[in-house]
Amino acid sequence: MKLRVLPFETRSAAMNMGIDQAVTETVSNGAPTTLRFWRWKPSAVSIGYFQSLEDEINLEKCKELGVDVVRRITGGGAVYHDYDGEITYSIIGKQELFPKGITESYHEICGWIVNSLKKLGIESEFKPINDIIVAEKKISGNAQTRRQGVLLQHGTILYDLDVRKMFSLLKVGQEKIADKMIQAVEERVTRVLDHKKISMEDVYNALLEGFTEGKEFEHGELTSEELERAKEVAETKYSQREWNFMR
DSSP: OEEEEOOOEEEOHHHHHHHHHHHHHHHHTTOOEEEEEEEESSOEEEEOTTSOHHHHBOHHHHHHHTOEEEEOSSOSOOEEEOTTTEEEEEEEEEGGGSOSSHHHHHHHHHHHHHHHHHHTTOOOEEETTTEEEETTEEEEEEEEEEETTEEEEEEEEESOOOHHHHHHHBOOSSSSOOHHHHHHHHHHBOOHHHHOOOOHHHHHHHHHHHHHTTSEEEEOOOOHHHHHHHHHHIIIIITOHHHHTOO
8 A cells, every 4th residue: 555645734624624525536536545644723523424513512612612613524423623632644545445344444444553552652452343442441533434436534543631621512411511421431531641741743753653654655745636625625515504514
């Protein structure tokens, strides 16, 4: 597998989704398999394609705290993406380059994250269908879609997390955030900083090494066409109420 590796960058929620879509379209038309790592600014909540924004997200609290909201083209649940708290990746390539089975393809790509964390001295394992755990606690969640003959998988690696803030942004079935709920999540979730006091840049470098190991790769940029297309769909789709509130 030969990869085009895009620079580690920070974008808005709509633009991040726009880039994933634009690259999926160009890969479908022959562009190279593409790997990107990115952050969200402002911080954002994304929901899965099949979810209802109003059912999942406390929109008033998001507005109050300046947190973006966006619907993904992948499935899965609502996720809080903190600017200081995570690194997100996308891998976009022709379907035939990956195992046909959903679990098998997750296993392969998530294996690259396991490899990356090992380089940081953190032992982790893939937990089907799409999580990575460290000592039974989740450190990475992943989502996937296949369209136009292309597989897109993106996911998060938790660097840090403010669970109380996360709960204030997501609807969790009750108005008051109980300490026992916070504790329950703390018992199920872990972060890189729980295991090693290192910078986010160090985590990125380990991820880059873990994802590209044993593969041909070159550093590249979005083409002008991809950037224009990403901006177009960020504006006309991912920023629009029609898309984000479609369910």
